[in-house]
Each structure stands twice: as structure tokens, then as C-alpha cells.
Amino acid sequence: MKTVALGKQGLMVSQMGLGCMMIAGHYGTADADESTRVIDAAVDGGVTLFDTADVYGGSQNEVFVGQALAKVRDRVKIATKFGFTRPGGGGKGPGGGASGAVGVDGSPEHVREACEASLGRLGIETIDLYYLHRVDPKVPIEETVGAMGELVKAGKVRYIGLSEVAEPTLRRAHKVHPITAVQNEYSPWSREPEKMFAALDELGVGLVAYSPLGRGFFTATINSYADLADNDNRKGYPRFKAFEENRPVIDRFKALAAQRGCSPAQLALAFVMTKRPGTVPIPGTKHVKHLLDNLGAVDLALTPAEIAEIDEIVALAPVVGERYADTSLLQA
Numbered sequence: 001m002k003t004v005a006l007g008k009q010g011l012m013v014s015q016m017g018l019g020c021m022m023i024a025g026h027y028g029t030a031d032a033d034e035s036t037r038v039i040d041a042a043v044d045g046g047v048t049l050f051d052t053a054d055v056y057g058g059s060q061n062e063v064f065v066g067q068a069l070a071k072v073r074d075r076v077k078i079a080t081k082f083g084f085t086r087p088g089g090g091g092k093g094p095g096g097g098a099s100g101a102v103g104v105d106g107s108p109e110h111v112r113e114a115c116e117a118s119l120g121r122l123g124i125e126t127i128d129l130y131y132l133h134r135v136d137p138k139v140p141i142e143e144t145v146g147a148m149g150e151l152v153k154a155g156k157v158r159y160i161g162l163s164e165v166a167e168p169t170l171r172r173a174h175k176v177h178p179i180t181a182v183q184n185e186y187s188p189w190s191r192e193p194e195k196m197f198a199a200l201d202e203l204g205v206g207l208v209a210y211s212p213l214g215r216g217f218f219t220a221t222i223n224s225y226a227d228l229a230d231n232d233n234r235k236g237y238p239r240f241k242a243f244e245e246n247r248p249v250i251d252r253f254k255a256l257a258a259q260r261g262c263s264p265a266q267l268a269l270a271f272v273m274t275k276r277p278g279t280v281p282i283p284g285t286k287h288v289k290h291l292l293d294n295l296g297a298v299d300l301a302l303t304p305a306e307i308a309e310i311d312e313i314v315a316l317a318p319v320v321g322e323r324y325a326d327t328s329l330l331q332a
């Protein structure tokens with residue numbers, strides 16, 4: 001596994017990270033023992049960036065991740081996110097069924113409180129990369145990022161990032177404190193980050209791609225909407241509700257992967273890493289076999305012709321449905 005620079009402030013991470021939301025049971029029930037094996041296998045495979053958030057699993061995901069990585073803390077970078085609130089301690093995380101159940105708080109007070117709480121749950125003294133999960137429309141981004149910068153000065157956070165952010169907001173934030181990374185959704189059918197490539201390069205900001213497999217759509221392990229369990233939050237996502245309309249995309253994608261001699265997941269991950277070298281995808285999984293398959297993508301180099309063919313697949317079969325049911329969760 002190669003190491004890449006994430007941004008220009010000195011953070012070095014593996015070229016692929018592990019998104020830990022799925023081991024919180026967001027996409028159906030997760031097995032704790034198998035999830036521990038996933039994290040162990042990721043470490044053994046050279047992964048050094050592990051991504052969680054204070055909203056995942058009712059905050060218990062941070063506890064799980066912190067405990068699983070405690071024995072290798074000196075070898076890994078832990079990223080977590082804050083900003084979502086659950087009224088009365090309830091509500092869901094940022095999924096298709098979260099509309100009305102999730103608030104956002106980017107106030108300086110919440111920045112400090114959330115950081116202390118995450119440090120306690122993770123069992124660490126310093127968060128390696130601390131993201132604002134979503135921009136709070138009620139609070140100027142300058143105030144939120146200013147408070148995050150104070151955490152860096154206090155030694156509680158090493159680097160800061162923004163998740164699901166648009167270029168104008170990034171530029172405003174970067175003037176207050178250097179932003180190390182933007183974590184936006186990026187996959188063969190979620191292409192919004194490509195509009196920011198030039199700005200990211202100009203500012204020296206890294207790109208972390210969440211949901212690089214289209215929330216499992218590009219793994220070819222889901223064959224219909226009915227395959228999703230009742231407790232799988234993807235049932236609320238518009239693109240999965242329109243599965244049949246979107247089937248031509250995955251059918252063509254599977255055919256191209258077979259032609260290339262790789263899995264659809266590997267092809268999707270290689271696409272993300274090739275489109276903008278240095279982009280770090282953070283696919284999540286609940287199973288070791290899927291993790292190992294994902295890691296195989298780091299050795300897969302795509303040609304310009306193959307990239308163009310993937311572009312054409314999406315162009316010929318336009319994606320049906322927004323990324324989220326609640327459009328307030330989209331870039332701000």
C-alpha cells in the first residue's frame with residue numbers, strides 16, 4: 001500500500017482508507033467480531049486512515065473504532081466528524097430516512113463540546129483529522145472553522161477538514177485556517193467533486209472520497225431493491241428506490257469489469273483514484289472478503305480509454321434520483 005500526502009499541511013495516509021460507518025449497522029445488522037476482523041485485516045493490508053463520526057451508531061461507532069485501533073494507535077490516523085445532532089438523543093444518522101430527525105450545529109460551543117466527547121469515546125488524546133460533517137447554515141463557516149483552528153492550537157486536533165462542502169464555502173474556510181481535506185461523495189455516478197479539482201489543487205487541499213462504491217451499487221452484490229434488508233438505510237435513498245431505472249449503469253459497469261479482469265468494486269475504486277491522483281477513497285464494508293477485494297484496487301491502473309468508457313457508461317444511462325432523500329444534506 002502506497003502512502004500519499006493528504007493536503008499540503010503534512011498529513012500522510014495510505015492511498016485507500018476504511019470508512020467505518022457500515023460497521024455501525026447503518027446498512028443492516030453488523031457483526032462485532034467480523035467488524036473487528038475487518039479493521040485488523042485493513043491494518044494488515046497497509047490501511048492507515050480510519051474514518052468514523054460522532055453520529056454513527058448513536059456515537060458508539062467511535063468507541064468501537066477507538067478500541068479496535070488502540071493496539072496500533074501509533075501506526076494509524078483516526079478521522080472523525082462532528083456537526084450532526086440528534087434531538088433528545090434520538091434520530092438517525094445522515095441517511096435516506098434522516099429527514100426531520102437530524103439537526104446541524106456548527107457553533108463554536110458545539111465544536112468544543114463535540115471534540116471533547118469524541119476524544120473520550122475514541123480513547124485518544126488527539127484526533128488526527130477532524131471534519132465538520134455538514135455546514136450549519138445558521139453559523140458563518142468562518143466561526144466554525146475558527147473554533148476548529150483553536151482545537152489545533154490546543155493540541156486536541158492535528159488537521160481539520162470539511163465534509164460535503166462546495167467550493168465557495170471551502171475558499172472562505174481556508175482563509176481562516178488551512179483545510180487539509182475535503183470529504184465529499186465521489187464515485188462513478190456521483191461526480192460533483194470533479195468541479196472542485198482545480199480549486200483543491202490551487203489551495204493544496206486533499207480529497208477523501210466517501211461512498212466511492214455508490215453505497216454498494218458498484219459492488220454488484222445488490223441485484224434489486226428487494227435485496228435490501230428492512231433495517232438497511234439504503235431503502236430510503238432515491239437512487240436505490242429507482243434501482244430498476246439505474247440497472248443499465250451497473251450492467252454496463254459489470255461488463256467492463258469482466259473485460260478488464262477485475263471486480264466491479266475494484267474498477268470503481270480505481271476510477272476514483274485515477275481521475276485525480278492522490279484522492280483517497282474510504283470504502284466501507286462489514287466483511288473481510290469484501291475488504292480484501294477492495295484493497296486489490298490499489299494495484300489496478302486504468303488507461304485514459306478505460307476512464308473514458310466509464311464516463312460514457314454514465315452519460316448513456318443518466319442516474320435517476322438524488323444522492324439523499326433530504327436535499328439539505330447536499331453540498332453547502
